[in-house]
Amino acid sequence: MDFQGRTVLVTGGGAGIGLAAAQAFQEQGARVAVIEIDGRRADEAATLLGAGGKDALVVQGDVTYAATVNALAAQIGERFGSLDVLVNNVGDFLRIAKPFEQYNDADIDSLYAVNLGQVFTVTRAMLPLLRRGQAASIVNVSSIEGFRGIPNCSVYSAFKAALTGFTQSLSLELGPAGIRVNLIAPETTETSQVPVSLVVAEEHRHQMPHWIPLGRFGTPRDIADGIVFLASPRAAWITGTALHVNGGALAASGWYRDPKGTWTNMPVMSGNGMNL
Helix, strand or coil, X not given: CCCCCCEEEEECCCCHHHHHHHHHHHHCCCEEEEEECCHHHHHHHHHHHCHHHCCEEEEECCCCCHHHHHHHHHHHHHHHCCCCEEEECCCCCCCCCCCHHHCCHHHHHHXXXXXXXXXXXXXXXXXXXXXXXXXCEEEEECCHHHCCCCXXXXXXXXXXXXXXXXXXXXXXXXXXXXXXXXXXXXXXXXXXXXXXXXXXXXHHHHHHHHHCCCCCCECHHHHHHHHXXXXXXXXXXXXXXXXXXXXXXCCCCCCEECCCCCEECCCCECCCCCEC
16 A cells, blocks of 8 residues: 555544544555644644654634635645645534524534535545545545434434435546545544543443444544555555444444433443343
């Protein structure tokens, strides 16, 4: 999986899955560009990715603003000349979790901007650079929640599902140009954005190995490895598809109501071992 001489852009690359992906590409010889909204994380990423004289461009900015994205495209073009891999990693449920009838227009607009609108903006801005690249590839980071129901996050789920349609349709448009477009759909991953081990009450943590078939939640590197694979020559005949990296959670997915009536996908076990 040699990326020597190739340039990779990772959005939201200052922490979590994005930073892990940038580091994984660097390990395979890539030059990396990262855009990160948080100033502290951007500075930390610049230090990590630039260590040892590695060729890395780290920009602080918000990909929901077209002017910022267009400026980033100009910087990448000036510094690297072309782009070989685009990883659309930014996405967030923004802590908006409530019944659909309680959503207002501002909620929907903000979720759209972060989870779908910016993917359109970034991809459109980077396509001229990708057309100059070597066997270029786009990897859209979605979620398991785009492939199963998730109560109280219906709008977030809808935009994640929309990424699948965008990925499939764009792959047809760009196939003749030799540009592959794929999607990766992680289950909940242990990151600073979603610190799973802290969310689960201590008295229930002993049950965590039973909630996912492979016995644990994902790590950023689990997802990063899938992203690197999809962008690599090893996936040269893969386009328009979704790679599910979830420890078997989608195959075993199901939502339950606990004794208090709260929706959960982490089953509460009774004394006789039955799901309640």
